[in-house]
Amino acid sequence: MKYSTTKLSRLAAIRIRKDEEDLIRKKLEALEELLSRLDSVEVPKEAFVLAPEGYHEREDVPVQFESDEVLKTFNSVKDRYVKGPRTL
Amino acid sequence: MNLKGRSFLTILRDVERGSISPDDVNEYYYRNALALNNTINAYITLIKPQQSSSDGPLRGIGIAVKDNISTRGIRTTCASRMLENYVPPYDATAVERLKNNGGSILGKTNMDEFAMGSSGENSAFGPTRNPINTDYVPGGSSSGSAAAVAAEMAPIALGSDTGGSIRAPASFTGTVGFKPSYGAVSRYGLIAYANSLEVIGVISKTVKDAELLFKMIAGRDLRDSTSFNVDLTSRDVGRPRILVLRSFVRMADERVQKVFYDSISKLERAGFIFDYLDEFREIDYVLSSYYTIACAEASTNLSRYDGIRYGPRLDVAGNWRSYIEAARGFFGSEVKARIMMGTFILSAGYYETYYLKALQIRKEIRAEFERIMKGYDAVYIPTMPVLPWKIGEGIRDPKMAYAADVLTVLPNLTGSPAISIPVGKSGEFFVGGQFIGLRGDDMKIISIASEAENALEVVRHE
Numbered sequence: 001m002k003y004s005t006t007k008l009s010r011l012a013a014i015r016i017r018k019d020e021e022d023l024i025r026k027k028l029e030a031l032e033e034l035l036s037r038l039d040s041v042e043v044p045k046e047a048f049v050l051a052p053e054g055y056h057e058r059e060d061v062p063v064q065f066e067s068d069e070v071l072k073t074f075n076s077v078k079d080r081y082v083k084g085p086r087t088l
Numbered sequence: 089m090n091l092k093g094r095s096f097l098t099i100l101r102d103v104e105r106g107s108i109s110p111d112d113v114n115e116y117y118y119r120n121a122l123a124l125n126n127t128i129n130a131y132i133t134l135i136k137p138q139q140s141s142s143d144g145p146l147r148g149i150g151i152a153v154k155d156n157i158s159t160r161g162i163r164t165t166c167a168s169r170m171l172e173n174y175v176p177p178y179d180a181t182a183v184e185r186l187k188n189n190g191g192s193i194l195g196k197t198n199m200d201e202f203a204m205g206s207s208g209e210n211s212a213f214g215p216t217r218n219p220i221n222t223d224y225v226p227g228g229s230s231s232g233s234a235a236a237v238a239a240e241m242a243p244i245a246l247g248s249d250t251g252g253s254i255r256a257p258a259s260f261t262g263t264v265g266f267k268p269s270y271g272a273v274s275r276y277g278l279i280a281y282a283n284s285l286e287v288i289g290v291i292s293k294t295v296k297d298a299e300l301l302f303k304m305i306a307g308r309d310l311r312d313s314t315s316f317n318v319d320l321t322s323r324d325v326g327r328p329r330i331l332v333l334r335s336f337v338r339m340a341d342e343r344v345q346k347v348f349y350d351s352i353s354k355l356e357r358a359g360f361i362f363d364y365l366d367e368f369r370e371i372d373y374v375l376s377s378y379y380t381i382a383c384a385e386a387s388t389n390l391s392r393y394d395g396i397r398y399g400p401r402l403d404v405a406g407n408w409r410s411y412i413e414a415a416r417g418f419f420g421s422e423v424k425a426r427i428m429m430g431t432f433i434l435s436a437g438y439y440e441t442y443y444l445k446a447l448q449i450r451k452e453i454r455a456e457f458e459r460i461m462k463g464y465d466a467v468y469i470p471t472m473p474v475l476p477w478k479i480g481e482g483i484r485d486p487k488m489a490y491a492a493d494v495l496t497v498l499p500n501l502t503g504s505p506a507i508s509i510p511v512g513k514s515g516e517f518f519v520g521g522q523f524i525g526l527r528g529d530d531m532k533i534i535s536i537a538s539e540a541e542n543a544l545e546v547v548r549h550e
Contacts, residue, residue: 003432005428008428008429008431008432009424009428011428011431011432011435012387012416012424012427012428012430012431013394013409013412013413013416014413014416014417014419014424014427014428015413015414015416015417016417016424017417020421020424023421023483024421024424024425024428026486027421027422027425027486028425028428028429030486030487030490031379031383031425031426031429031486031490032429033487034375034376034379034380034490035376035379035380035429035433035442037372037373037375037376038373038376038377038380038441038442038445038446038449041373041445041448041449042445043440043441043444043445043448069177070177073160073161073175073177074175074177076161077161077162077163077175
């Protein structure tokens, strides 16, 4: 890997705790090993995009969120879920 | 009332006849879920059933929904501390369509955080456990959905499949897992991990159950431009012509191979016609291509979790960078590693080295798959190369965990439909086999899997 775990975490703007450093390094090494199999492949001239099944022109008017509606939904349920990770 | 072993379809028939009420059904699964969840940890959020009053075909019966599918007014966490208290203001199209058919939501199921993982071990709310033996993983990332169906905590469930996330847990828990063609089901409301690979699908006890729910959620949606109207007419393929990819089968361990080849003998006796292909040209690159694309898309999709747009609001001294870094520290280690790798892959100088090459290989894999499928109805390979491992082993050995995806990522790269059914047992665990078809041939694959299920009779459901 060209970059260290610390450098990559800066690049991705992610803080890593001391206790997870080793685990993340191991995961990155495993992923890098998979990526290295691509070394023997030639760089293509054009990118590939999985085309949608036919071209669909949008017929509707994009739906706008109504902020009052959103707040009403949130306020009606917020107390059920903010008290911890488990509801059970 | 005991509904143990009953398929969703037979339950619906009994409700239709009036011999059981939808409220009894909901109460049965809710009580089971309450009793077993401390052990299995299949649900992150369980909803107390309300009095059912629906006239739709689903009659108000509760369905388990993976926790990365948006549900209006119900917490949707993606099994992450990042979205611990996130309550979506809208329903995903798949959920909306279930509700329009009279369905309700039984609860939100546990999963690998942001659907990254194939074991169910990477959840901020603790690992899901395999109902067959709770020391072992149930497979992932739709771990809770599969465990809930297998443990009678739900009659049927929705999951999502990015690289095998529906089929892997189906294989490990002895359930049926159907991954539709890419675009056959709208992704609107599915919290994005890798957009070009993922799709919403079904985990159920039988193939017919999966077909029923799939038909309800499938179809074009104006809010997802990649969605299309897949052909939903039932297909009778007569004696199906099946191609076995030996190079994939060889990657499975001996126990899995034995059960798999035994299933072929039984299916041949039932009229299936098998041919064998020894080499698949791109096999060495399938996993590399998948992980390159998935990590790159993940790093882009998950950039919205910065503590401003989504994620926890923090009180952090310093500048914006330290604020965002602290907020993104709420991800688990698997998610962090994949975002970091994705950022690296997309950085200047490495985009061509990895990302463009992976896209090129994906194109070749798709062309190769279409070429070998000529004259055949489906490809048949094992779903997982190994049997379930003990909880914790996947975390300690990430190479093993990533390699376990080798047989499931092919349909995600090609956009094909694939369905995993139990095809035999090895010791106490089930072995899954998957049928894969051409994109759009969803009903053909379902029909073949249904015939295979009847011929093999690995799990008997009423």
